Amino acid sequence: MIFDVVMPALGATGGDVTIQEWLVQPGQRVEAGTPLVVVETDKATVEVEAFRAGYVRELLAKPGDAVSIGAVVARLTDSMEALTETPVAPLPSTRSTREHESTEVKASAGKLGVSKLPAKASASNRLIPDDATEISADLLLSMFRQMVLIRRFEDHLYQLFLQGLVPGTLHQSQGQEAIAVGVCAALRRDDVIFSTHRPVAHVIAKGGSVNAIAAELWGKATGCARGKGGQMHLTDVAVGVMPTNAIVGANVPIATGAALGFRLMGTDRVAVSFFGDGAVNTGAMHEGVNLAAVKDAPVIFVCENNQYAASTHISHNLRIATIAERAKAYGIPGFTVDGMDVVAVYESARAAVARARRGEGPTLLEYTCYRYMGHSRGDPGNYRSKQEMAEWRSRDPIPKCRALLLNDFGQDERTLDEIEAECQAEVEAAVAFAMSSHEPAPEEALRNAYTTWPEVFYAQP
Amino acid sequence: MPSREMTMAEALRDAMRLAMREDPRVFLLGEDIGIPGGFGGGFTVTLGLSEEFGHERVMDTPISEIAIVGAAVGAAMVGMRPIAEMQYGDFVFCAMDQVVNQAAKMRYMSNGQVSVPMVLRLPVGATRRGAQHAQSTEAYFMHTPGLKVVCPSNPYDAKGLLLAAIWDDDPVVFLEHKLLYGGKGGRKEKTSLDPVALVPEEAYTLPLGSLAIRREGTDITVLANMLMVHRAMQAAAELAQAGISAEVIDVRCLAPLDWDMLIASVRKTNRVLIVEEDNLTGGWGAEVAARLGELAFDHLDAPIRRIAAPDVPVPTAPALENAYLPHAERITEVVREMVGR
Numbered sequence: 197m198i199f200d201v202v203m204p205a206l207g208a209t210g211g212d213v214t215i216q217e218w219l220v221q222p223g224q225r226v227e228a229g230t231p232l233v234v235v236e237t238d239k240a241t242v243e244v245e246a247f248r249a250g251y252v253r254e255l256l257a258k259p260g261d262a263v264s265i266g267a268v269v270a271r272l273t274d275s276m277e278a279l280t281e282t283p284v285a286p287l288p289s290t291r292s293t294r295e296h297e298s299t300e301v302k303a304s305a306g307k308l309g310v311s312k313l314p315a316k317a318s319a320s321n322r323l324i325p326d327d328a329t330e331i332s333a334d335l336l337l338s339m340f341r342q343m344v345l346i347r348r349f350e351d352h353l354y355q356l357f358l359q360g361l362v363p364g365t366l367h368q369s370q371g372q373e374a375i376a377v378g379v380c381a382a383l384r385r386d387d388v389i390f391s392t393h394r395p396v397a398h399v400i401a402k403g404g405s406v407n408a409i410a411a412e413l414w415g416k417a418t419g420c421a422r423g424k425g426g427q428m429h430l431t432d433v434a435v436g437v438m439p440t441n442a443i444v445g446a447n448v449p450i451a452t453g454a455a456l457g458f459r460l461m462g463t464d465r466v467a468v469s470f471f472g473d474g475a476v477n478t479g480a481m482h483e484g485v486n487l488a489a490v491k492d493a494p495v496i497f498v499c500e501n502n503q504y505a506a507s508t509h510i511s512h513n514l515r516i517a518t519i520a521e522r523a524k525a526y527g528i529p530g531f532t533v534d535g536m537d538v539v540a541v542y543e544s545a546r547a548a549v550a551r552a553r554r555g556e557g558p559t560l561l562e563y564t565c566y567r568y569m570g571h572s573r574g575d576p577g578n579y580r581s582k583q584e585m586a587e588w589r590s591r592d593p594i595p596k597c598r599a600l601l602l603n604d605f606g607q608d609e610r611t612l613d614e615i616e617a618e619c620q621a622e623v624e625a626a627v628a629f630a631m632s633s634h635e636p637a638p639e640e641a642l643r644n645a646y647t648t649w650p651e652v653f654y655a656q657p
Numbered sequence: 658m659p660s661r662e663m664t665m666a667e668a669l670r671d672a673m674r675l676a677m678r679e680d681p682r683v684f685l686l687g688e689d690i691g692i693p694g695g696f697g698g699g700f701t702v703t704l705g706l707s708e709e710f711g712h713e714r715v716m717d718t719p720i721s722e723i724a725i726v727g728a729a730v731g732a733a734m735v736g737m738r739p740i741a742e743m744q745y746g747d748f749v750f751c752a753m754d755q756v757v758n759q760a761a762k763m764r765y766m767s768n769g770q771v772s773v774p775m776v777l778r779l780p781v782g783a784t785r786r787g788a789q790h791a792q793s794t795e796a797y798f799m800h801t802p803g804l805k806v807v808c809p810s811n812p813y814d815a816k817g818l819l820l821a822a823i824w825d826d827d828p829v830v831f832l833e834h835k836l837l838y839g840g841k842g843g844r845k846e847k848t849s850l851d852p853v854a855l856v857p858e859e860a861y862t863l864p865l866g867s868l869a870i871r872r873e874g875t876d877i878t879v880l881a882n883m884l885m886v887h888r889a890m891q892a893a894a895e896l897a898q899a900g901i902s903a904e905v906i907d908v909r910c911l912a913p914l915d916w917d918m919l920i921a922s923v924r925k926t927n928r929v930l931i932v933e934e935d936n937l938t939g940g941w942g943a944e945v946a947a948r949l950g951e952l953a954f955d956h957l958d959a960p961i962r963r964i965a966a967p968d969v970p971v972p973t974a975p976a977l978e979n980a981y982l983p984h985a986e987r988i989t990e991v992v993r994e995m996v997g998r
């Protein structure tokens with residue numbers, strides 16, 4: 197459903213009011229009462245609030261416009277699905293645009309709706325990359341396969357966990373697959389990602405070996421870090437998976453540094469930092485994003501807003517409606533995108549990656565999503581309602597992608613079923629490989645703390 | 658090879674300049690390090706480098722210690738050789754996660770798939786600025802597996818060890834004592850010692866982990882680092898007048914630490930005194946004393962003793978700071994007690 201936001205009377209004399217500044221952006225979630233826009237009447241400057249909860253679909257007037265009472269100034273939707281056809285916002289593409297923006301903050305807010313795109317904004321300014329012709333069936337199929345592979349792996353792990361067969365901790369990402377897959381599909385092999393305590397989806401999506409991940413979870417010598425990493429510390433440098441980080445927020449400045457390194461080396465490689473909604477309140481996040489912003493570092497900040505940091509709902513941790521809004525405080529573009537839609541994720545990530553490669557600096561991408569499972573092993577998730585979980589599950593990215601392949605990309609059920617079966621077989625083989633691999637030798641514990649450490653200086657009593 | 662008299666600040670600058678000329682992977686980041694008309698970092702060490710290498714390679718950052726160290730970690734992991742500077746060593750506590758959980762653990766957690774070849778420069782030492790601009794922090798890092806810790810006492814060592822730290826593939830915490838820099842004009846410290854040394858103009862390295870015998874002796878081994886080396890040397894000269902022969906070893910690398918050299922000295926002198934500016938409890942001397950107790954007990958004729966700062970924060974007033982820091986007189990006194998002469 198789409199709802200019109202109508203300019204209310206505001207106790208003014210009844211003449212026109214002037215739009216001063218939009219306080220929301222398309223794609224943003226609002227609650228009833230969230231201030232939407234600042235308007236000037238003949239008596240005062242007032243904020244107009246949302247009359248209901250929903251998502252901002254489009255803004256129909258720009259700052260400086262005079263609008264009459266009763267005019268439709270914006271549209272809201274009640275579902276995020278309706279937002280996937282939402283006009284996308286322009287990315288400021290050059291330094292001069294940005295400098296411009298900082299002196300004319302108010303004017304820029306009005307340029308966000310596509311209907312209000314400034315005439316001379318080039319295609320490269322948009323969140324959909326310039327060369328985004330239609331997504332090919334091959335690409336969508338491969339993204340489908342990866343999402344299924346991740347889901348099957350995570351589900352299989354969960355079953356084994358219930359049987360007491362998983363030795364260590366487990367942070368699962370069922371429900372969030374589209375983000376890992378869509379973002380990594382926008383990257384090259386030589387780009388790098390920095391992930392979190394919940395890394396399995398990211399590592400698989402970037403091309404990490406499922407066998408090596410499984411073996412690492414089981415603490416085996418065949419694991420990607422020979423058992424010295426574990427579930428939260430997966431690494432596969434050959435495919436650009438840097439050590440995943442269990443300190444919330446810590447990878448933000450690290451990814452920034454990698455990006456600065458890439459630029460200093462004269463390459464066009466980019467770095468991605470994945471983090472959760474909980475990470476955005478760390479000091480590391482603030483310092484890292486700001487440093488990237490002032491240095492135009494080729495890094496993409498990917499926030500997976502799954503609504504919860506452990507048991508804490510985002511509403512306890514944040515006074516603003518979206519995380520993407522934070523971008524404004526750093527002078528970089530920020531967008532809220534449906535993270536349950538792999539195509540939307542892929543396209544937005546591609547735009548941000550292209551922008552980074554062009555040397556135009558970082559982008560903050562907030563993907564709304566939900567983790568179906570508990571925070572970590574043994575968390576039944578009692579802080580969430582059944583209804584909430586069911587609502588999010590009804591928007592599952594995998595069936596959505598499957599439907600798209602069947603309806604719009606000429607794929608048949610059999611092909612997709614085969615993919616599912618292949619993924620299931622791959623997952624089971626990986627776990628069998630992990631369980632049957634041998635354990636690392638005890639001496640392994642002493643290796644690799646240092647690259648070089650003079651043997652003569654080992655003086656263990 | 659041609660040499661030139663240099664202060665410690667000049668020697669450190671020279672090391673960075675030579676490394677940057679030689680290898681494009683080397684770059685600097687920190688606060689106020691390259692601003693034209695600025696200070697060249699807190700203590701002039703990077704002065705003039707942005708003019709030669711530009712602002713991309715002498716990267717001024719916001720006041721963001723987490724980001725400075727974090728960015729160095731990230732850049733190092735993808736193959737750069739960053740040198741990060743804290744304006745004062747005390748500020749590293751803002752970034753402890755990045756040092757201890759990130760820089761130090763990346764190599765291990767990834768089973769050697771990545772290494773973190775970065776240098777973190779920390780100006781340390783009490784200089785009448787008060788508790789938050791004064792602490793000697795080496796023990797924290799010596800305690801952390803994955804880090805190497807260097808703490809030179811003179812310009813020659815500073816240059817050779819900094820170059821070694823830059824070329825080393827592991828993260829190195831590099832402590833520089835503020836009273837040893839040799840800053841000039843307005844940047845000169847009131848109580849500074851400012852050693853000057855003849856330093857080769859070309860690049861050279863000293864092995865990380867190496868110690869240096871500053872003065873040979875037979876009656877007692879005095880172990881000290883940074884400013885305390887100079888105080889120990891002063892004491893040793895006085896003790897010589899009284900016929901006591903003290904061996905002074907400059908513990909210029911705390912990790913790795915050349916235990917063999919320490920044990921060899923203990924075999925000769927049979928007595929050990931440790932002098933350190935950091936706090937007594939859990940200071941580097943505690944580890945050295947414990948380890949020598951285990952490794953060289955048979956060669957010890959007396960309990961190992963330590964002179965360290967008391968277990969309070971660094972005070973500010975000259976009279977208090979003076980009372981806080983170990984002095985040559987105290988060293989002389991304790992050595993005489995230990996030697997019994």
Ligand SMILES: Cc1ncc(C[n+]2csc(CCOP(=O)(O)OP(=O)(O)O)c2C)c(N)n1
Binds near residue numbers: 393443504505506571
């Ligand atoms: C610095 C730090 N503080 C606390 C934790 C414990 N912890 C691990 S994950 C987590 C929640 C993180 O939430 P979010 O960033 O939203 O990521 P998600 O788990 O939802 O993927 C917490 C509190 C930690 N690992 N690191």
Ligand SMILES: [Mg+2]
Binds near residue numbers: 473474502504505506
């Ligand atoms: Mg979360």
